[in-house]
Every structure is written in structure tokens, then in C-alpha cells.
Amino acid sequence: MKKTLYISIFFIFNIWNISYSQDSEKQKKYIEKDTSFISELKKAYDVSCEDFFEKLEIPYRKRENLGFGYQIIDSGKGLGSISFDYQILFLNDEILAYNISTEINENKSDRIKKLYKDKLSGIFEVDENYKVSPLSSDMNKIYISLNPKKEFLDNTVNELMNPFFSRTYGTMCGEAMRTLDNRKLFDQFICEENCEYLLYSMNPATRIMSIEFYYSNLNKFNKAQQKIINLRIEELKNEPLIMEICSGCIYSGKSSNKIISELANSR
Template sequence: MKKTIYISILLTLGSWNFSFSQKTEVEKYYVRVDTSFVSELKLAYETSTEELIKTLKVKNDKREDLGFGYQLKQSGKGIGSMTINYQILYYKNEIVSYRLTTHIPDKSKRLKKLYKEKLSTLFKVNEDFKVEPIYFGIENANEPLSGIAKRKNNNLNEIMSPFSSIIFGTYCGESMTLMNNRKLFDKIIESDNCEYLLYSKNPATRLMSVEFYYCNLTEFSDVQKKSINTRIEELKRKPMLTRICSGCIINGNMTEKIITELKNCS
């Protein structure tokens, strides 16, 4: 009996050691492919936008229509334990801006330091291991569509950009969380900048501005109303599908229909 128990213990320990060894080898593999890809990506980034897009293996499909000739491609390339996410802004099929983001995998502090050291050759990484995004042509994403003069106000840049999320809504998801772009919008919106935001390249920002206008008509002068009403009619004449979130469902609806519904602000 004792002999049987002893053999059983040995088998269990052997199995545990084998499992631990396998896990360690997988971890080493992930670190190796992750760090190798960062080096490859850095070289591509320093070479050209074309080379970067090739390295990320960006497919020429599933672009989202933003209207006025602009499209947004959002996806990512997973490697080992890490993913490089990208948002690419196109104008008439030409890349005019992009945003790259990633984060350091939840690993031991030793491995986090290793990832930080490697990623720091391309990204800025702070002491808390948070990786800052990389931008190209960000002014092209922030500046308004033609028809209004550009404002020198950095507070408006983030919500003007399509990179802040192009989904229109307020609370979204199973936990009904306030959407990040709605948070950004609520912080800066006022009657003085509402018309300007109607010229954003971000369709969600344009719709939030329409909503604010219809829900706060008494805050606008007659001159503002005339100009804003003209702009809203222009938006209605651009047939495009806009993503909206209602509850935990994300679907699409035509811009004209959404604007018509927003006019009945309660």
C-alpha cells in the first residue's frame, strides 16, 4: 500500500514538473516572438507607412464609411501574448492618418520590464508600464471637414478625431457603461463649439452635436440656428450607415433617420 502511494506521488510530481516545463517553454516562445515582432515593426515604421502596413498585414477590407470620402479601418495583429492594434484613416483610398496602440501583457515584473525595454524602442512607456499610442498625421484626423475654419483649440482635437470611437450612443454594453466618446463630448460641448463639431470627420461626434443642438435650442442665437440648420440638412443629404449602440446591442442606422429621431428631443 505504501509503495503504491509512493509511486502515485512520484507520478504526480513528474506530471506537475512536465506541465510546468511546458508552460515555461510556451512563455519563452511568446516573449521571443513578441520582442522579435517589435523589432520588425520598428524597422517598418522607420522605413515607410507602406512598409508598416505590410508588416501589420492590414487587409484591404472592412473599412467603415465616415462620409465625405473618409473611411476608417480598425483591427489588430496578435503575436504571442501581445497585440498591436491599429486605426487607419483613409481619404479616397489614401492613408492620411493612423494610430497604433498596445499594452504590456499581465506577466511577472521581470517580464514586464523586458517588454517595456523592447517596446520603448518604438513607443513611450511610463513607469507603470502604460504604453502611449503612436500617431501619424494626427492633424489630418483632428481638423474639420471643409466648410468651416479650423480652430486652434486642443481641447476639441480628441473628440474631432475618428480615433475616439465612431459609435453613437450614451450607455453601452451589458454593464451599461457611459461610452468614452460621450464622456469626452460632454466635457467640452457648448453652444459656441457645437457648429464646429458638426464638421468633425467622426460621424458619432457629428450626431452628438446634432443631439445637443436639438436638446438645447434656447442656448443658440437666431444666427447660429440658421447656420447649424443648414449644416444639418447637408448631413441628412449624405446617405451613410452609422453605427449606434443601444443597450448592449450595436447596430447601424442611416444618418438621415437618426437625425430625424434626434429632432424630437425630450
């Protein structure tokens, strides 16, 4: 009986040891892959922004149309145990602003985290707690109105102008039926005074939610406001685009004009 027990323990220990060794070898390969890429990325960063983006393999052909000459790339590049997320805003094919972020896995040992910090510090700012600050440029431009004459001074709505924020149109979404982050923020700040302004957001989801608010609250807008907003809605219909929508658990694409037509017919 004891002999059988010892044999079982021996086999269990060996299986655990093999599994641990394989896992350690996999982690080692991940780290080598990560640090090698970061070194190459640093060299590209030192040459030019163009080389840096090329090394990140930015998929320029997969730009999402925001309308009015604006496009966005919102994607990332994964490696071993690190990834780089990037958001790049374009105006007429020229880069207007960008934000590139990454993070050091907090579950790594201090020795490994220090290794990643040393490598990443050539490009990003990394604090003593291994928090990596994003690398960004001209981020103030993501908040601009599509009509500079329609400036609104209340900074609380700035995030709703931001195309880097969620561009999904919907309300409750996902298996847990959670309210979308942009919907939460929109419902918190939307009112008759800023509805027209938000129709000039670079973020198409904000524009559509503003149309929804307008059609749902027509009696709160005077005739002069209605005339101006109706003209703006016609302008938006002349800039059709495919939007990501979420209904229930399903994400899909839908024409902005079809959404506007459904909103107009449901008032």
C-alpha cells in the same frame, strides 16, 4: 494510509510539474513568435512606411467611412503575448495620420520585459518602466474641423473632433450599463456656443450627438443659429453612412440618416 497519502502527493506533484512544463513551453513559443515578428517588423520599418504597414497586415479594404472623403481603419494584429493596435486616418485614399501602439505585459519577468524592450526599441520609444510610447504621425490633423472657416479656439472640445476617439453613438451601454466615454465627454462640454462647430467634427458620433442636443434644446438657439444648423444637418443627410450604435447590451449598425430622422421626429 501514509502510503496512499504519499502516492497522492506524488501524483499531484507530477501533474503540477507537467502542467508547469507545458505552460513554460507555451510561453517560450509565444516569446519566440513575438520577438521574431518584431525583428521582421523592424526591417520593414527601416525600408518604408508602406513596407511597415504591409508587415502589420493593414486591412485597407475594411476602411470605415467617416463621410466627406474621410475613412478610418481601427484594428490590430495579435501575436503570441503581444499585440499591435493601429488607427489610420485617410482622406481620399491618402494616409492623413496614424497612431500605432503596443505594450509590454507587466506580469512578465524583468528578464523577459527587457528582451521585449530591446526588440521594440528599434521602432518605439520604451522607457525604463517598460512603457511603450505610440508611433504616430500628423496627429494634429485628427482634430481639424471639416470646415476650416468654423474654427473654435476652445481646446477643451478637441477630443470630440477626434475620429480615433469612440465613434459609437449611444448613452448607457454594456452589461454594467456604463455611460459611453464619448457621451461623458460630450455632455461635459456641449453648449449652444459650440454645437454648430461640433457638427463639423470628423467624428460622426460627435456630429449625431450635436444634432441630438440641437433638437432637444431648440428654444436655446435663435433663428439665425437655427437656419445655419438646419443647413448643416441637410449637408450631413447628403453624406449618409452606417454608424455603430449601442443600446442596452447590443451593438449594431444603423444609417446616420435614420438616426437623424428619429431625432427630428422626437423633438
